[in-house]
Amino acid sequence: MKYLQGKYPVINKQALAHDVYSILILCPEVAKLAQAGQFVHILPTGFGLRRPISIAGIDKKNGVLRIVFVIKGNGTKAIADLKQGDFIDMIAPLGHGFTLMPEAEHVVLVGGGIGVPPMLPLAEYYGEKATAISGFRSFQQVILQEDLENYGAKTICCTEDGSAGAVKGFVTTPLEQLLTESVDAVFACGALPMLKAVAELCKRNKIYCEVSMEERMACGVGACLGCACEIKNADGEINFLHVCKNGPVFNAEEVCW
Amino acid sequence: MADLSVNICGIDFKNPIIPASGVFGYGREYEEFYSLSELGGIATKGTTAKKRTGNLAPRIAETPAGMLNSVGLQNGGIDNFIAQELPNLLQKNTVILANIAGSTPEECAEVASKLDNTDVHMIELNISCPNVKQGGAAFGTSCAMAEQVTSVVRKATSKPLVVKLSPNVTSITEIAKAVESAGADAVSLINTLLGMRIDVNTRRPVLRNNVGGLSGSAIFPIAVRMVWQVANAVQIPIIGMGGVTSGENAIELMMAGASAVQVGMAVFTDPYAPIKIINQMQEFLDNKNISSVREIIGTVQPW
Known part of the structure; x- marks a missing residue:
């Protein structure tokens, strides 16, 4: 799979509830590939690590992705502060949907x-x-x-x-x-x-x-092994798989709860 | 165009930039962004004798100008590395540094001797992982242990041996001298600094392992200082790392005494960081009419 990284324009931002925002991003090449359950890995301006945010809407015809997220800390706050016309740095689409x-x-x-x-x-x-x-x-x-x-x-x-x-x-x-x-x-x-x-x-x-599943991530693409999730395979063997690449979507029966 | 090539322990690098061990896996993910042949080399994910599952999550925490990690050397073991990853990596037209670790000197030697029969270019012995209970940093924080593990691994391989040093020590120069005397061909530094964050609402450490390794630009000045000190203490070449995010940072580490530079956390911020750093180094040298990057190594003029 070819990964895409780029800066894409915010075409609309809306507050849905207290600290919850919906952002529409114009990114035709990402929208073309995106699938339900995948996520985008956004770099908030001035931060070192990206924030994984699930995809909430895929409009392939108009090349638009929608994300809906809650402000959890300074990084997501910086993303929520983006305005229409600002550019959003993201690697996307990522993960297994x-x-x-x-x-x-x-x-x-x-x-x-x-x-x-x-x-x-x-x-x-x-x-x-x-x-x-x-x-x-x-x-x-x-x-x-x-x-x-x-x-x-x-x-x-x-x-x-x-x-x-x-x-x-x-x-x-x-x-x-x-x-x-x-x-x-x-x-x-x-x-x-x-x-x-x-x-x-x-x-x-x-x-x-x-x-x-959700976990704190660094690379977002499966290289750093940061976002570990205990998964048992068909033979009952337990391994740490990774939310960013093997997930975020897993068969519930395989997750070690 | 300035010449970016360097030579370390007889191995030619087309440029001095190497993604650091642990951030780049075995290159497969980043190959989806650009050709690995653009890189000077790749330091592969730390490999132990047997498969290791690593630590419980959360393994990652962001910190001011940096991050903590406590991955805990999750890897598939040396046999898996040699069979599944190395053949692919060796086709990428870049220098491969196989990073190895172990709980005992003998385990490190076993891994090194298996690599000795492969075409891997260099071995980077990690005596400084802060995230494992046995071995890891315990080897790297005492001169006697550092010397012993280096010497045992030295006997197990004829490959160029780079020993990766821990900054969590009173005197990194003493450790560097110890591994040099035990037969290391080069040293790489610095690994992460041991750190910790606590969630004040839950009173729980942010990392499930409680503590983890701090990396990112927050540690860059420490890296510069330690590379400079080690450069003044040993004769063997140094691969510098620790919070490098730009071409100027890389040039700075080389002026401090590094012959090549590894890039860690910057890859998470921007997957293209190693490529951009190479281009920025080129630009810096061209602007200053410096014909080869080798001319800047260790050229800091201390007061």
Whole structure:
């Protein structure tokens, strides 16, 4: 695979919630290659390490990628400070994305907080065949529900305090119910405890599940071995694979939770 | 156009820039950005006798003008390196420095002797990894141990032997002299400095290994100082490294006494950093009408 590094213009920036931003980037050669579940590795101006951010939208026709991210520190703050017309230095697209299953009739997308954005390209692909469960702490954090619906996905929004959405509590409550119906696959991204709970539910119900993992990265391309994730192979052998190259998407059954 | 070529221990480098061990894997990923033949050499990921899984994550933390890492020498072992990686690397028309490490002098010697039967150009013996419990920096922080491990590895190989030194010592010149007397053909320095960060909200160290190696431009002045001190203490050539991010940085390390320069963290910031550094060195020398980069080695004029 040929890697692309370049500086691409920001064509739109929007605040979606407190400290959560959506940025559209004009990068036709990247958009052409990008797949659901992959990420871009952005260099915030003045920093030494890049920030991996999942791809939240792929518009191949117009050559535009969308990223949605939360400000976690000074690096993501610098990215959020970019304005329309500014250039964004990124290596992209990177990583191994979600499996697209053309025969699937019903898939469930589970996003927790800032794990919701990578579900968008899957919602676009699966459309009405997708049910998207999103979990947030409270109403202030709720994002992207309309975007998911615009792709045809059925949405179930959960908040821990019940201040928004149909469900008060965690994503696992509606997921457990859905898994009693016919579900071909579950795709999930979010905090580690959520992913672990989702993986366990899927295993118990014998439903195929893929999870998108997060880890601190340096190179982003598989050279430095920084972003280690314990993965067990078919023979039960445990190895540290790397989120940037082998992932970020892994078969949930192979992850050592 | 100034001549960028250098010669270290009889090995010709087309230019003095070498991606440092650990940042560049075995070159496969960066070959997707540019041709590896543009590089002076490549220092490969540290290889041990047997496969090592490395440390738990998080292994990476950003710091002001630098980063910490605690990868812990994750690698597939020497047999895997020789079978799967080395043949490919040797076709790339660049000098290959096989970086090796071990928990005991005997393990280091075993790895070196296996490489002795290959066409690898040089061996870089890592006696300074801060991220492993046995061996690693323990070899590099005592003169007696540094001398012993160098001497045992020296007997195991006839390849040019570069010993990579730790900066986490009271006197790096004493260690450099010890490995020189034990038969090292060159030294490379500096490896990372041991560092630590704590998340004040969780009171947990940011790295799962608690501590890790600090690299990046934050350590560059230490690298310059140590290269200069070692250059004044030993006769063997020095490969300098530590926070180099520009052609001028590389020139500076060479003026301090380095015959070649490795580039580490800068590769993460910009995968093209080694190529840009080569071009910037060329430009610097051309602007100053210096005909060969060799003319600048060790030419600092101390006060």
